[in-house]
Amino acid sequence: MSATTVAAPTGQPPDAIAVDFESLAKRVDDAMAALESLDESARAVADEVKAAVEAIHRAGLVTIVQRMRADEAARAVLFDLVDDPVVHLLLSLHEIVRPDPMTHANRVLVTVRPQLQSHGGDVTLVRIEDGIAFVRLDGACNGCSMSSVTLRNLVESALVEDVPSITGVEVLPNEPSPTLIPLESLRIGPDPASEGWVKVGPAASLPNDELTALSLSAQSGQQAEIIVVNAGQRLSAYRNECAHQGLPLDNAVLDIDNGTLTCPWHGFCYDATSGECLTAPGAQLEQMPLRVDSGEVWVRVGT
Known part of the structure; x- marks a missing residue:
């Protein structure tokens, strides 16, 4: 058998072999x-x-x-x-070296991520401990009533089936990101209407443990569709739009015992007093500045 010699490219050491x-x-x-x-x-x-x-x-x-x-x-x-x-x-x-579990798991997530993103969501692998993959769900899932359904169907089965060292998946809660209303926006001056405040009416007129849908118009001409939630005589005002698809919340279900507000369209669930979405962590109802002054409820819809 004759030996075949591969010449090194010009300008490289004799033992260097260029491989395409x-x-x-x-x-x-x-x-x-x-x-x-x-x-x-x-x-x-x-x-x-x-x-x-x-x-x-x-x-x-x-x-x-x-x-x-x-x-x-x-x-x-x-x-x-x-x-x-x-x-x-x-x-x-040749399976002589294997990727570490985190690398392997992230490669598996790449295969399911397009499906999650097509529904407006995503998954982040945080860590793996004792065979359990801890993940965090980001964004919302279009058409899903519970984020855990998407996680279990698209992520858990893929990780457990394709990564031998993973035996289960746990969901980590996202850090809450409530709407922060600047203190300045809650102050009512001598002429509230000129500052965008609209008088809703007496606080006593808002039914306890119910939500009320209202159409408000500011003196500047700005208009807003809102809901006022009266949860145990604690009032909160939100723009009348679900954070999922912007659909109205007129017929949302207010659960006083659990302190939640559930969208009637796709079941997205919110904290009734903060507007934080419990179904898709990171989503949030838009909170409107609300004040009760001398028994009258004011909501700021303009500037």
Whole structure:
């Protein structure tokens, strides 16, 4: 058998060999495509040859890795080699090195992320402990009544099935992000109407433990559709739009015992007194400045 020498490119050391991996990959793809045109028996022979060659390569690579790991001086070289993307890919293809669980899990999430994003949501992997993947759901899920449904269907099954070290998934709550109303906007001057305040009426006229939908017009001409929630005589005003799709909340369900307000359209649930969305963490009802002055309720809809 004659030896074949690959010359080093000009300007590089003699032991440097330029490898066009794209061309090699294309050769492999072309060969695999050609196998499809063979009859079944010929394909079986070709597959057996491929498996045998891969087994020889893997056995040789395993021996190299084991010998280098056993030698203190060679171990440092081995670790440097594994950091090389091409070498790492080669060893990964032969399952000699495996990605750490976080890397593996994130690669799996890449495959389901487009489906989540198509529904207005996303998932972030926070950590993995004792076989449990802790994730955080971001955004909202279009048409879903509960964010956990999307998580369980698209994420949990993928992680548990494709990452051997993961046995379950836990959802971490997002940090609440309530609407902050500047103190200045709550002050009522001598002429409230000129400052965008609109008198709603006596506080006693707002039914306790109910919500009231109102159409308000400021002196400046600005208009706003709002709801006023009276939860145990604690009043909160919000723009009459669900944070999910902007649909009205006139017929939302106010649960006084749980302190929640649930959209009648797709079941998105909110904290009745803060407007924080409990279904899709990070979403929020737009809170309107509300004051009770001398028994009269005022809501600011303009500036």
